Amino acid sequence: MDNHHLNGRRALITGGASGIGAATAEALARAGADVAIADIDAIAGQATAAALRAHGVATTFVPLDVADEADWERAVATVIETLGGLDVLVNNAGIERSSLLIDQPIEDLRRMFDVNVIGTTLGIKHAFRVMKPGGPAGQGGAIVNIASVAATIVFPGIAGYSATKSAVDRITRIAAAEAGKLGYGVRVNCVCPGLVPTAMGMKLAVDCAAMGLFPSPEEAVAGVVQLTPSGRLGAVADIAEAILFLCGDGARFVNGTSLSVDGGMGS
Template sequence: MSVYDLTGRKAVVTGGARGLGEGMARALARAGAAVVIADIREDLGKVTAGSLRDAGARAEFVTLDVTAEDSWAQAVPQAIAYLGGLDILVNNAGIEITSLLVDIDAADIRRMLEVNVLGTALGLKHGLRAMRPGGPAGSGGAIVNVASVAATIAFPGIAGYSATKSAVDRLTRVAAMESGRLGYGVRVNCVYPGLVPTEMGNQLAQDMATVGLFPSAQEAATAVVGLTPLGRLGEVPDIADAVVFLASDGARFITGAGLPVDGGMGM
């Protein structure tokens, strides 16, 4: 059996209704995991879960606002009840709002802090509580947080996003240390995705042109490719397969790590 086989594992993916999160949910399911998609978008989330079931996977949807404590307190028990446990949590939900520093809006920064930083912190809290000994799942497992190459480079127009994704990196490492020291049996790692032309990635490229950093969205994307040694933008499976790896026994001695999945852009 491959060390990347997740048969029998139970996973929750936040922000799994579309984009990278949907790709991660599909990759986990292909590896054999039962998956709960946790998202604020109920309509899209139910469609994605239904599509996974049609493909032969065990999948369900639960409503989750990652910024709300009470939403986590409801969603995690619901997911555990459906799955019969919890072994994998992917803290993927996130937002990006482009702005030059001279034009930042306080409300935009607060929103990114709430979703990207608070949302990840609450995910760590409730994931660790569920998977640690004595928790409602209680068998340990793996948490994978989604940071960004923006946490490792200085790219114009994304100062707020870069700051919040840098915070995700730090949360990951402290959580891994606490989990290890306290015997939780939960590995905690993160990935740094490069630019992927999902709805969010395409909007970022367009926003770069809107704020005057590039003549067009295409030229913004071309600039990213020019900074990437592998010479292309990322694809959803590139990121999703890395998440499967970190969730699997292939990464059984890896915790507190940040895995760049950016074609070398952040080196």
């Protein structure tokens, strides 16, 4: 029996227009799930959804600013109406704005907390409401939050981002405890990816050089690789496959935990 199949399940992936989110949408679709891609970037999100539909996947796009509760209410209602339910939520949307603490713009810090922490919390809140017994979906399910290796290591220039991703880890564990205690039938886990060469990941390398932490972006990347026992950066598929595992029945007794997918960097 294939414990990674998601046949008949309906999944919502935030930040699904590109990068890890788009790779996750593809992985879940290959496993048999119907997929809703949510993103603030409507053009890219619609293109990603269209590409999946071209391969016969039941896919929809929903506009979503994860820091806006009204957007969450609309998005979840649309997914249930369009796909017929909601069984899986991947809270992938996130932003990273690097800064030395001595220079930290407070508006950047607030925005990271809005998207990474409040956005994740709102996702859990509204998924619980529809997935729990008596909710509009009501079949239980799985939530996977995307934290970061930044929650497990000390690395200069990313104090604010590290704080937000550490918060995601704690929220995940408490959400799992509450869901279990109250009988929601929803597992909640998180993934901590290492550095992946997405647009956000490569911007971090550029920022580290600009802050004087490394002589160049290339040496910043080399420094991360040197700290990684696997000897390379991650790929979006590496992270997507781990998310798929946590969504499926193979992880049916995995709950309230953080899965490091970082090549050993955080060990």
